[in-house]
Amino acid sequence: MDNLLKISNGQRVDRENIPNIPFESFRRELVQFANEGGNIVQFFAYVDNGQSKLLAVLRNEANDALYVTGCDVEGSFSSLTKENEKFHMFEREIAEQYGVKPDGHPWLKMVRYHANYNRKPDAFGNNYNFDIPGNYPYFTVEGETVHEVAVGPVHAGIIEPGHFRFQCVGERVFHLEIQLGYQHRSVETLMQSVPAKRLPIIAETIAGDTTIGHNLCHCQAVEALAGLSVDEGASIVRTIALELERIANHIGDLGALSLDVAFNPPAAYFGRIRGEYLNLTQILGGSRFGRGLVRPGGVTHVMGDEQVKLLSEKLAELTPEVEHVSELIFSAHTVAARFEDTGKVSYENAEKIGLVGYAGRACGLAYDSRVSFPTECYDDLPANKNEKTDGDVCSRATVRREEIMHSTDLINTLLERKVEAEAYRPREYQLAPASFVVTINEGWRGEISHCLLTDDAGNLLRYKVKDPSFHNWTGLALSLRDEGISDFPLCNKSFNLSYCGFDL
Amino acid sequence: MYEVIKNRLEQGHRTSKYPKEPISLYKRFRGLPRIDSNCDQALVKLCADSCPQDAIDAQSKKIDLGRCVFCGLCETLSGGKFIQFSQNFELGVANKSDLLTGGSLPELAEHSKKHFKKLFGRSLQLRQISAAGCNACEADTNVLNTPFFDLARFGIQFVASPRHADGIHVTGPISRNMKAAVISTFEAVPSPKVVIASGACSISGGPFYGSDEIVGDLDSLIPVDLYIPGCPPHPLTTLHALLNYFK
Incomplete structure (x- = not known):
């Protein structure tokens, strides 16, 4: 495997050690890797000294090794998506961001609607002097009884914007196409151009419900490139914060799922209880979403005896309530009737598109990066194991129910460790020149990854962000195939993907 | 049905009495900043230069709450001597210019x-x-x-x-x-x-x-x-x- 360099999560690598192989070998290697069950963690373009390049970070089928490889690329390249679906969205993103076209891509259309970064001719024939909508066709199904339903970008609720296009026969959905991009703020180019003091603030707002997850990826990457160490106490706070984020989101979604099948009491209870967990994060660092808590080199707030006591006591109070309300949802046969067999994604399809996180685990893809590539305290914490893997709404809900309890156990274990973090001091740092690092953390939705490249002066050459939603939106589209259109809200909530995390 | 009633009893009545009764947030919460205008200018400048949002005007010793993300860095850097965030969450204003504040906001x-x-x-x-x-x-x-x-x-x-x-x-x-x-x-x-x-x-x-x-x-x-x-x-x-x- 000379064409692939084995790396570790959060390890600084000299860029000169990353294989730069001919495109043909690069393509062959990646396609073979994906065909053998490997997955794509990162696949993106960048420009170095005027040369366009591709870089890929891969995860093997056993989920125990990461590899990196790269190649030079000119104006276009032979699409890999033709051979394997896992490259689909990545290649569209490459075309949009750098104007490098994957020839023969089966569905080459814009991802977010913005001009490319290096002023190349637009890959989609759009003129960005005009606001959205641009030139992008939707997949259509034709026939006498076929009709189309278009929803969004503004939805009927307090939710993020996106456009959903359903091809239906009567109530049945043949195909759903999801067009996002409305939340695009150009996070990646912003991070490459702003002073370092702004970076954690932007990382925290890539996806607000994943504040800790994304900022952990950012801070760990900076720590790797700048040689900063993190003390054990700070790692404990970080791990607890990530697990609180997971619990709060899972609880909120279980409540919302209950509401979507018109079973209101659990929705009201879990709506409030979710807030209790957000308030626990506020006890840790002053913000319900964990803003301002994680910074390169540590955490800004020490968890002292007072906070440990408050957290332990509140968790002891909340845990039975959560168990009871969960039981209320899952023991109701009216709920089961709606959850079971709805929005099914088969194991084969999940594997094909590379689903991650609970959506993947609900289909039988066991990957959990806390276990495979542990950061912070995860190395010596027990893993969760989920049994229900039917790929339907019920499985996704059940995995979340189990993860709430598992995360609670993790937090209780960590609270007993009683190692205080060092008092915070803001760190000045210099990133190592000509380096590469990739960081992976298991956010509540799944695998989050940041990849940083520095130039010879130690400036950021490329900042690549991948939210788990980048993989999983396709899963939601597949779950709607041959479903009733009225089950869309239920399927959607069972995935609850991030619009802004995808749109960047 | 029994389960529903049991849960209902366990959950009880949870609605906050606010605004009839005041509500206090945990001491780490960062609300309306208290600003010490007598603070040493060098410290003020350090805070202004370090602010990720460039929300602090060192000259007037004011902070723009429309830009501030309440990260708390200025409080840390000044050891609370220039800016200290209170737990007062009442921050809404009708005029944008009022957001540039020396530590108080008009009655909304x-x-x-x-x-x-x-x-x-x-x-x-x-x-x-x-x-x-x-x-x-x-x-x-x-x-x-x-x-x-x-x-x-x-x-x-x-x-x-x-x-x-x-x-x-x-x-x-x-x-x-x-x-x-x-x-x-x-x-x-x-x-x-x-x-x-x-x-x-x-x-x-x-x-x-x-x-x-x-x-x-x-x-x-x-x-x-x-x-x-x-x-x-x-x-x-x-x-x-x-x-x-x-x-």
Whole structure:
């Protein structure tokens, strides 16, 4: 495997050690890797000294090794998506961001609607002097009884914007196409151009419900490139914060799922209880979403005896309530009737598109990066194991129910460790020149990854962000195939993907 | 049914007594900053230079709450000697210029447009528009519908259609890709109508200021009546602003 360099999560690598192989070998290697069950963690373009390049970070089928490889690329390249679906969205993103076209891509259309970064001719024939909508066709199904339903970008609720296009026969959905991009703020180019003091603030707002997850990826990457160490106490706070984020989101979604099948009491209870967990994060660092808590080199707030006591006591109070309300949802046969067999994604399809996180685990893809590539305290914490893997709404809900309890156990274990973090001091740092690092953390939705490249002066050459939603939106589209259109809200909530995390 | 009743009894009555009774947030919460204007200028300059949001004006020793994301760095750097964040969550203002503050804000209730109180004091229907933020503002607005806050008891509701709304509540820095949708939604609301900018993004661009892909401040697109600072605003900040401005 000379064409692939084995790396570790959060390890600084000299860029000169990353294989730069001919495109043909690069393509062959990646396609073979994906065909053998490997997955794509990162696949993106960048420009170095005027040369366009591709870089890929891969995860093997056993989920125990990461590899990196790269190649030079000119104006276009032979699409890999033709051979394997896992490259689909990545290649569209490459075309949009750098104007490098994957020839023969089966569905080459814009991802977010913005001009490319290096002023190349637009890959989609759009003129960005005009606001959205641009030139992008939707997949259509034709026939006498076929009709189309278009929803969004503004939805009927307090939710993020996106456009959903359903091809239906009567109530049945043949195909759903999801067009996002409305939340695009150009996070990646912003991070490459702003002073370092702004970076954690932007990382925290890539996806607000994943504040800790994304900022952990950012801070760990900076720590790797700048040689900063993190003390054990700070790692404990970080791990607890990530697990609180997971619990709060899972609880909120279980409540919302209950509401979507018109079973209101659990929705009201879990709506409030979710807030209790957000308030626990506020006890840790002053913000319900964990803003301002994680910074390169540590955490800004020490968890002292007072906070440990408050957290332990509140968790002891909340845990039975959560168990009871969960039981209320899952023991109701009216709920089961709606959850079971709805929005099914088969194991084969999940594997094909590379689903991650609970959506993947609900289909039988066991990957959990806390276990495979542990950061912070995860190395010596027990893993969760989920049994229900039917790929339907019920499985996704059940995995979340189990993860709430598992995360609670993790937090209780960590609270007993009683190692205080060092008092915070803001760190000045210099990133190592000509380096590469990739960081992976298991956010509540799944695998989050940041990849940083520095130039010879130690400036950021490329900042690549991948939210788990980048993989999983396709899963939601597949779950709607041959479903009733009225089950869309239920399927959607069972995935609850991030619009802004995808749109960047 | 037995399970439903059992859970109902366990859950009990959880709605907050606010605003009839005050509510206090945990001491680590960062609300309205207290500013010591006698602070050493060098320390003030250190805070201003280090502020990720460039929200501090060293000359006037003021902080712009429309830009501030309440990260707390200035408090850490000055050891609380220049800026100290209080737990006061009442941050809403009617005039944008009031957000540049030396540590106090005008009474919101006295700066509301009187006809708004008359029109919307008993019933206010808002259409929320999420426009390119990070979804934290949306999440902590949604929370107002949970039993603890129970926004509907004040006659305030978030509705699905702009046609049913008395105004819009906008979050996010308004991406280029959402600009048209924000304007169309605003235009679809019948007059007289209210415009609320919620969160640092919709007031100043928030964490994304300087990006070519965003408008940055809602005020440059449509006139704003009420500003709710925060990143994201605490649900109580939003609740306080709505109650004081409209009630």
